[in-house]
Amino acid sequence: MAAMTNDFGIFGSYIKPSDADNSFGGGAKVRIGFLDLRGTYFTDLTTKQSSEVCPPFCANNKPKVKFAPLDAGLVFKYGDLSGQRQPVDPFIGGGAGYYLLSPASGSSSSSSTAASAVP
Numbered sequence: 272m273a274a275m276t277n278d279f280g281i282f283g284s285y286i287k288p289s290d291a292d293n294s295f296g297g298g299a300k301v302r303i304g305f306l307d308l309r310g311t312y313f314t315d316l317t318t319k320q321s322s323e324v325c326p327p328f329c330a331n332n333k334p335k336v337k338f339a340p341l342d343a344g345l346v347f348k349y350g351d352l353s354g355q356r357q358p359v360d361p362f363i364g365g366g367a368g369y370y371l372l373s374p375a376s377g378s379s380s381s382s383s384t385a386a387s388a389v390p
Contacts, residue, residue: 276348277302278301280299280301281297281298283297286313292317294315296311296313296314298310305345307342307343307364308342308343310342311340315336316336316337336372336373337374339370340368340369340371341368342367342368343367345364345366346362346364347362348360349361
């Protein structure tokens with residue numbers, strides 16, 4: 272059996288939430304053995320509608336929100352068995368996510384979710 276592969280990557284991301292304006296972001300991922308860790312940072316999101324008084328943490332008279340998802344998972348790549356790099360490397364995995372969500376003014380909130388993937 273071949274040795275497990277480790278990797279590191281950076282990526283761009285786009286989010287289109289139902290209650291806020293669209294946002295672009297970026298992140299990094301690292302895989303060590305079966306463990307896969309990802310973190311993404313999005314530029315400040317602005318809420319679509321709000322009756323709150325805005326200044327000083329606003330854009331276009333809308334309150335801003337900071338959003339940063341963190342993900343951890345277990346991944347098994349079938350290419351790790353052969354020890355050879357393939358153009359297509361199928362994998363199976365699953366994990367959980369934790370979302371850091373806070374108004375740009377400072378107080379915070381968070382949420383978590385779970386997911387699995389078999390491409």
